[in-house]
Amino acid sequence: MEYKDKVILGDSLEVLKDLASNTVDLVITSPPYFQQRDYGNGKLGIGNEQTQEEYLENLFAIFWECVRVTKETGAVVFNIGDKYINGGLSLIPYQFAIKAIKSKKVFMVNDITWVKLNPTPRQDKRKLIPSTEPFFIFAKSKKYRFKLENYLKHFDDINKKTKLTKKSRIGSKYFDLIEKSELSETEKLNAKEELSSAIKAVRRGKISSFRMKIRGVHKLAYGGQSGGRNDQIKNKGFSIIKITGNKLKRDIIESPVEITKGNNHPAVYPIYIIQELIKLLSKPKDIILDPFNGSGTTCLAAKNLRRHYIGIEINPDYVEFANNRLKKVNFQQELFV
Secondary structure, eight states: OTTTTEEEESOHHHHHHHSOTTOEEEEEEOOOOTTOOOOSSTTOSTTOOSSHHHHHHHHHHHHHHHHHHEEEEEEEEEEOOOOEETTEEOOHHHHHHHHHHHTTSOEEEEEEEEEESSOOOOOOTTSOOOOEEEEEEEESSTTOOOOGGGTTHHHHHHHHHHHHHHTTTTTHHHHHHHHHSSOOHHHHHHHHHHHHHHHHHHHTTSSSEEEEEETTTSOOOTTOOTTSHHHHHHHHSEEEEEEOSSOOOOSEEEEOOOOOTTOOOSOOOOHHHHHHHHHHHOOTTOEEEESSOTTSHHHHHHHHTTOEEEEEESOHHHHHHHHHHHHHOOOOOOOOO
């Protein structure tokens, strides 16, 4: 591919039209927000439209080209910001998402919420400070690559280390709860026996952890069905829920807003989030595309993780800055814990 491992100076739509269909493994991008920031382009480029309808129309022209160049096994990730108009939120990201899925050309795999740990303070005393943004993950076929075990893996590693230090104490609180419960003596004896068995299973590594529910101590599970945990609690007096595997992978990711020394770009998303998405949705040597390259964070994350990259950017200053970042890169996995 002619553009592989390059940051291209040019209009996103025109450059995308030069790319062959079904050649990119993953698109991750954050288009300019509608009438929000000065990206140094004068009146050029998306974000300077007079109306949000024009903005969405221009944005979709880029989006559908991204979908076209993406493989059947790939995904398209768009991070879009919202805007207050006439005192109210416009819900621009969700207008975009709804129109995209209504087209039937793509479906949404996940709507990941980025929780900003250092949001920009606002002076408006009649509104809460906006501190979240969505990352929409779209796919065009059910063949999309999705490596859940690679996503936020550092939390799994920390979780395992923590459990090793807590194994000596695991489950001990339940013995006291059983003894203080209103269970019959026989039920208490059975509960203690099964609790001891569960503790041994954790110590031998057969299960990761467990939870215990005791009649009269804990509430019944919501939506329980006949033969399930609620019946066990009613009939036996308790239920033990065995947990296997790693930490639950939720559709929320927390990170500070990125601050990069010498970077004049007004809207830089965290490399930490981009690296996690790349690990989730691609494999080494895949091609990662960012049609709104900005300061080059997507390309940098791709290079860090041994992927190929293509960046497209209309502002020559940002192209130069991104290329300088890519030249100086010395791989170090960005983690936020």
